[in-house]
Amino acid sequence: MTTAANTAPPASVNQRSRKMLACTAEATAYQKAFGQELRRRVVEDREPYAIVQADTPHELFHAMDIPIVTNQWWSAYISAKQLSTRYFDKLVEAGYPANSCKYCSLGLACSVANESETAPWGGLPTPTVMVARLTCDCIQQVFGQWANLLGSEFFPMEAPAWTDKDPQWFAHSRDEWRRVYQPDRIAHMVAEMQDLIALLENRTGRKFDEGKFHHLMEQINVQEGYIWEAAQAIGKARPCPVSIAEQMPNTMIPQWHRGSDWAVAHAKKFRDEVLERIATGQGTSGNEKLRLMWIGAGVWHDPGFYQALEESLGAVFVWSMYMPFAGPAYIRELQGSPMEALASRVASMNETLHLPPWMNGWMVAEAQRCGIDACVLLLPPDNRLSQSGTKLTALALEDAGVPVLMIDADMVDAKIWDHDRMVGMVADFLREKGLAQ
Amino acid sequence: MIALAGPNLPHELLAAAGKHGGAIALGLDQPTPRAQQWLESKFAPHAFALVESWAAGAYDHLDAVLFSRADDTSQRLYYYLCELQRRGLLAGPRPLIFDVGKIPRTSSRDLTVAAVRRLAGELGVGDAALEAAIVAGNRARAGQPGGSPSGPVCLLHGTPPPDRRLHQVIEAAGFAASGLTMEELWLSPGPAVAEGTGDPAAALGTQLHARQQGARSFADPAAFIRQSVETAGASAVVLWRIEEDEAQTWQFPAEQRALAELGLPTLVLTRTDWQARDGAPAAIAEFLAGVAR
Ligand code: SF4
Numbered sequence: 001m002t003t004a005a006n007t008a009p010p011a012s013v014n015q016r017s018r019k020m021l022a023c024t025a026e027a028t029a030y031q032k033a034f035g036q037e038l039r040r041r042v043v044e045d046r047e048p049y050a051i052v053q054a055d056t057p058h059e060l061f062h063a064m065d066i067p068i069v070t071n072q073w074w075s076a077y078i079s080a081k082q083l084s085t086r087y088f089d090k091l092v093e094a095g096y097p098a099n100s101c102k103y104c105s106l107g108l109a110c111s112v113a114n115e116s117e118t119a120p121w122g123g124l125p126t127p128t129v130m131v132a133r134l135t136c137d138c139i140q141q142v143f144g145q146w147a148n149l150l151g152s153e154f155f156p157m158e159a160p161a162w163t164d165k166d167p168q169w170f171a172h173s174r175d176e177w178r179r180v181y182q183p184d185r186i187a188h189m190v191a192e193m194q195d196l197i198a199l200l201e202n203r204t205g206r207k208f209d210e211g212k213f214h215h216l217m218e219q220i221n222v223q224e225g226y227i228w229e230a231a232q233a234i235g236k237a238r239p240c241p242v243s244i245a246e247q248m249p250n251t252m253i254p255q256w257h258r259g260s261d262w263a264v265a266h267a268k269k270f271r272d273e274v275l276e277r278i279a280t281g282q283g284t285s286g287n288e289k290l291r292l293m294w295i296g297a298g299v300w301h302d303p304g305f306y307q308a309l310e311e312s313l314g315a316v317f318v319w320s321m322y323m324p325f326a327g328p329a330y331i332r333e334l335q336g337s338p339m340e341a342l343a344s345r346v347a348s349m350n351e352t353l354h355l356p357p358w359m360n361g362w363m364v365a366e367a368q369r370c371g372i373d374a375c376v377l378l379l380p381p382d383n384r385l386s387q388s389g390t391k392l393t394a395l396a397l398e399d400a401g402v403p404v405l406m407i408d409a410d411m412v413d414a415k416i417w418d419h420d421r422m423v424g425m426v427a428d429f430l431r432e433k434g435l436a437q
Numbered sequence: 438m439i440a441l442a443g444p445n446l447p448h449e450l451l452a453a454a455g456k457h458g459g460a461i462a463l464g465l466d467q468p469t470p471r472a473q474q475w476l477e478s479k480f481a482p483h484a485f486a487l488v489e490s491w492a493a494g495a496y497d498h499l500d501a502v503l504f505s506r507a508d509d510t511s512q513r514l515y516y517y518l519c520e521l522q523r524r525g526l527l528a529g530p531r532p533l534i535f536d537v538g539k540i541p542r543t544s545s546r547d548l549t550v551a552a553v554r555r556l557a558g559e560l561g562v563g564d565a566a567l568e569a570a571i572v573a574g575n576r577a578r579a580g581q582p583g584g585s586p587s588g589p590v591c592l593l594h595g596t597p598p599p600d601r602r603l604h605q606v607i608e609a610a611g612f613a614a615s616g617l618t619m620e621e622l623w624l625s626p627g628p629a630v631a632e633g634t635g636d637p638a639a640a641l642g643t644q645l646h647a648r649q650q651g652a653r654s655f656a657d658p659a660a661f662i663r664q665s666v667e668t669a670g671a672s673a674v675v676l677w678r679i680e681e682d683e684a685q686t687w688q689f690p691a692e693q694r695a696l697a698e699l700g701l702p703t704l705v706l707t708r709t710d711w712q713a714r715d716g717a718p719a720a721i722a723e724f725l726a727g728v729a730r
Contacts, residue, residue: 136683137653137683140653156540158544160538191547355513360520
């Protein structure tokens with residue numbers, strides 16, 4: 001089931017993906033402008049800001065109008081400028097062994113390199129605070145050392161044990177979130193968020209406005225409701241109206257700005273375009289015969305990979321986690337307790353995506369909902385978080401009748417990615433399973 | 438009985454329940470085909486032996502196995518084993534997790550105290566029994582043979598090894614070896630627990646929350662290694678970390694700076710094999726042969 005792919009010859013030229021939705025270009029343009037605006041606020045205006053992990057409560061910062069630089073976004077920005085190898089080499093020169101998992105440490109590496117001439121934005125100024133949830137053993141080391149280096153303060157958040165394990169969590173996350181995410185875990189997360197709010201008020205002089213926060217949480221429900229509605233429609237529609245290469249930016253870019261007027265409006269626009277395409281029978285491929293599921297972070301350095309087998313085999317990637325996850329991960333009936341509702345979201349994001357029984361329980365249900373014929377699952381050899389839960393998920397999918405191809409490749413390493421070889425591997429797998437000629 | 442499968446666990450509580458089953462036996466030299474079907478490569482090496490032994494029924498005599506949130510492999514194993522049992526792929530004892538928090542903050546201390554109370558409730562241990570176990574534990578700590586060895590000491594610091602094979606290399610070179618194996622780390626009781634507080638669960642939770650050893654400790658690595666050198670009376674240090682250790686490996690630069698300041702002869706071995714099937718034993722022997730005794 002596992003196929004080694006990291007001894008590939010030099011990568012063939014990657015393909016661009018076809019974009020069909022008007023709103024995709026709008027989302028990308030918005031994000032680009034946002035990057036410039038963020039730079040202005042953080043670097044030029046020297047506003048207080050925070051560096052945060054993706055799975056932390058961004059909503060608190062949004063409600064206080066404190067800009068945030070998300071570690072994962074910053075890493076992608078550094079990578080896009082082809083600087084990751086340079087900075088990871090600097091990390092080794094500074095005495096850090098090269099075996100450390102690199103998923104969350106590129107920002108630290110950039111700060112260790114301390115090269116204002118190469119660093120994006122000339123490097124980051126000192127943030128007011130740095131926030132990470134302790135999901136792996138290493139992250140407290142990475143953020144702790146990064147905070148020391150930048151002269152900032154590290155605010156770690158616990159990832160408490162979750163003993164009440166409901167594999168059908170996604171079916172109850174909207175209304176029964178107190179039970180599903182465990183009351184004591186929610187209470188603990190609320191206590192930490194209150195400490196964080198106090199720290200932010202203290203350091204920035206900005207006040208946390210309960211009313212604004214409540215409104216933001218309601219708007220997030222509206223926004224993610226549109227995405228959820230579109231995801232449900234995509235699951236039922238034949239052919240699939242939108243490729244995963246377009247599902248992703250139209251979900252994730254608004255999610256970085258969740259609850260803002262733009263994000264809500266964009267989610268609605270996206271939903272409308274999806275429904276319109278379904279109503280008029282437009283598919284991402286004119287030849288859909290096989291519906292594929294992609295598990296893992298996206299191969300964004302080669303988005304054309306996802307569409308490469310549409311013509312020849314009618315194999316269409318219709319599912320990746322980003323869009324369908326938005327509903328169960330984000331939508332919460334507030335029940336008069338927006339802080340608790342947010343806590344239930346933050347206390348579960350990582351676990352439901354990376355640990356059994358939540359990860360496999362959800363993915364099997366999604367495969368069934370979307371009529372999936374086969375699954376391609378990325379198993380990055382050097383990434384602890386992305387690996388976690390994958391083998392049990394593959395087994396669960398196969399038990400449910402969905403054949404799985406596990407690709408042993410490091411998602412962030414474009415150097416070892418070979419478009420033709422990867423496409424060939426998926427084609428061989430589909431033929432082997434009797435799904436394609 | 439309840440066996441331990443991780444660091445920073447509440448020994449006094451298990452003792453009070455009469456259920457302390459010691460560290461789980463791993464059987465490190467066996468092939469692990471079943472475990473490899475289920476576990477990804479980033480699990481610490483001992484995880485594969487543990488799951489394979491579990492699948493072979495080696496732990497069927499136990500009531501439960503207690504995992505710890507103070508270690509990534511330990512906490513992930515808890516979820517994996519629960520799932521394998523739910524799906525009928527494994528039988529054996531009940532996996533339990535002890536929700537120890539390590540962040541130096543009141544809410545994390547409270548979380549740990551709550552975990553002690555929860556487990557005490559499950560095991561039917563009342564305050565009086567827990568207090569008595571704390572007193573007995575403190576007495577046992579005080580009775581530990583103390584004093585420093587007569588010869589020179591080499592500190593083995595970094596990843597806790599599976600057994601004393603590296604210690605034996607150090608001893609063969611004429612040094613006493615200081616440094617815990619993984620099993621010793623799991624069984625280490627830590628500093629004394631406060632007695633007579635009227636709330637023994639809070640006293641035990643506070644001690645567990647503050648303990649400095651382990652992958653999720655917030656202790657300053659430079660201060661910790663200096664303290665370890667001093668406590669051991671070490672005149673040489675082997676800093677040994679395995680390939681899979683991706684957490685404390687971040688502490689290398691700080692540790693090396695601290696050791697350089699102390700001016701001690703130091704051998705740094707990174708990305709090594711946990712079972713020392715690489716050149717580590719020979720490198721340690723050669724290093725110590727060149728250190729004045
Ligand atoms: S994925 Fe986990 S182990 Fe890897 S860098 Fe991030 S926190 Fe560390």
